[in-house]
Amino acid sequence: MKRAVLIADDHPLFRDALKLAVAQAVPGAQIVEADTVHSLFAALDAHPDPELLLLDLNMPGAHGFNALVQARANFPTVPIVVISAREDRSIMHRALGHGAAAFVPKSASIDLIVAALRAVLGGDTWLPASASAGGLDPSPLDQQELDATARLATLTPQQFRVLSMLSAGLLNKQIAAELNVSEATVKAHVSALMQKLGVSNRTQAVLLAQRLSLDQGSGDSTS
Amino acid sequence: MKRAVLIADDHPLFRDALKLAVAQAVPGAQIVEADTVHSLFAALDAHPDPELLLLDLNMPGAHGFNALVQARANFPTVPIVVISAREDRSIMHRALGHGAAAFVPKSASIDLIVAALRAVLGGDTWLPASASAGGLDPSPLDQQELDATARLATLTPQQFRVLSMLSAGLLNKQIAAELNVSEATVKAHVSALMQKLGVSNRTQAVLLAQRLSLDQGSGDSTS
DNA sequence: GCCGCTATTCGACCAAAGTCGAATACTGGC
DNA sequence: GCCAGTATTCGACTTTGGTCGAATAGCGGC
Structure with missing residues (x-):
């Protein structure tokens, strides 16, 4: 059985966009969707060793980094790509600090998302260019x-x-x-x-x- | 004895600027300063019926609107002018919603601050022009x-x-x-x-x- | 298989939290 | 001054919270 790819986002249209990206980065992947934190963990129980988890920070039941931290704690081996509509550098670095493998803003193009997924699957971490641009501190993460x-x-x-x-x-x-x-x-x-x-x-x-x-x-x- | 005017702000330089404004709006006022929430309430106990309270939202001990709400609850008759470095319309309207008589951004000129103080002393409420500009909702205040x-x-x-x-x-x-x-x-x-x-x-x-x-x-x- | 480790479960016991009724004191209106 | 309403205080009793010791079950290493 192929290892699954989990997509957790409460917006159906955006899930579709993510599915396109996943299909390009992981051809033939079994895609499992979740639209709440609750259904996400149900999906994780059903597929305990997914190849990848795409996680929206703003889902019903999700508050801040709670869902990310909880997922990391219970399934430490699963690489997590965080998705969010917020794009400030602070939140990007904090996401990585909390164990995310990559951060993808919702405004990113499909190509960019595919690049991020490929990087993560290769074991790398990934951030959009805007994360390092602008100078200043690389966020010491309180x-x-x-x-x-x-x-x-x-x-x-x-x-x-x-x-x-x-x-x-x-x-x-x-x-x-x-x-x-x-x-x-x-x-x-x-x-x-x-x-x-x-x-x-x-x-x-x-x-x-x-x-x-x-x-x-x-x-x-x-x- | 003249009624006092309380200035609560943790930044000494900015307190000086506020003192200038108060001196213009209320000639000869007795000015009492506080740099923490604790000292603010000590000052309120010492001067239970001040003519005016200038309150910075970001002081040591102050979290969000707590100090404002607490001051309003314990000294409901004191008109409060909220000072803040944040300038979004949302925070301005929320300040008024929590009982402030006026909102003054820290970027405001002395003249503007004086105008605000005079309006409040006259019993009016006061907001900078930017609060209503830009259209959109007048903030339903959650x-x-x-x-x-x-x-x-x-x-x-x-x-x-x-x-x-x-x-x-x-x-x-x-x-x-x-x-x-x-x-x-x-x-x-x-x-x-x-x-x-x-x-x-x-x-x-x-x-x-x-x-x-x-x-x-x-x-x-x-x- | 056997052992050590940890997660999960529980009951009994003690400490902290919360309820109820009540006494005192202070305030504002008549 | 007197009264009504409320703020503050407290002790006694009940409920909830938290500790301790212990049993069971699962997991990985040897």
Whole structure:
């Protein structure tokens, strides 16, 4: 059986465009589509070792780099090409910092996308020319953010699910019902993930998770 | 005793510029300065009924519209002129939506600032020309955000302090020590503010508070 | 196969969070 | 001054959250 290529984007038209690009870069590939974060992970469970994952940062259920970080944590071997409508250099470098193999702006031409996919399949990383143009810092990727990402990456799949439910403000009881386990189990997961994240209560865990979820472009402080 | 004019900005040079403007608009005014959110509220306690408050959105301790909302909640009668380095129309209208009487970009000339101060002292609201230029929507100010702001505005001063400490991930015990009250009191405040915010546990309260703290300009979804 | 490692699960126990009722104090209107 | 409404405070009780120790299951290496 051929290894699959996963396309995760909530916009059908854009998925079609990506399919064209994939067909050129990986002739005969089995293409699997997802339009939400939930269906993406369902697809990943069904195809645990895809050749490539094309991931839109702005999908229903996706907040900031959460989906990327979670995918990287659970399927570390899958090369991920991040797609986004935002094109600032900051977000490109942060995507790579979070483990993406390439960043493709939605405004890119098919040819450019194909070039990116080929580079990634060859084991390279890839960025559009605009990412390095303009000089200035190559984005040190905020130390706190790097740290937080490293911690998040050590979470197990279940712990990830629990954390995301924590971040929705759910009670342990509700999480237990959702996951069909006992409340004791949820508590154990919460304890474990809090230790990994280096925090001492659920609120701090949620706060840490939130920091990765929001792309506050900011960059103010001019006077 | 003359009523005071408060200037809250962390940049000394810019405070000087604002002082010049205030001196022109309110001759002989007693000017009180603050460079952090903390010192701003100390100044408000010392001068509970200032004639005017000039507030920079980007100060140490200030996250998003929090300082503005908190000041409005505790000192509803004080007209507030918001200062910011950001100049997008969105932020201007949101500032007014959160109760500011005027919005002044940091790039504005002294004359413009004076005009704004005079308008506010006369009871008017004031926006730079660029706020209405460019057509498009007059900013419906996200329904959720309006709602959250309305709820936050009903909090008492103590409840506000408690909420901000909740948002730092502190335990009730730590908050109690900080405020020199018993843990039971903190719990009572937490219960009260949760009811006002329409949430059922501290994590949800923190989540709601966070939503107002981050100005993620976003506005994506182009394909 | 056997062993060590980790993920997942759980129950029992203690600590923290949240509810309820109530007392005190302060404010603004009459 | 008096009253109504609200802010602030607290103790007692209940619910939820978090720790500890432990059992089971799966996975990769030797």
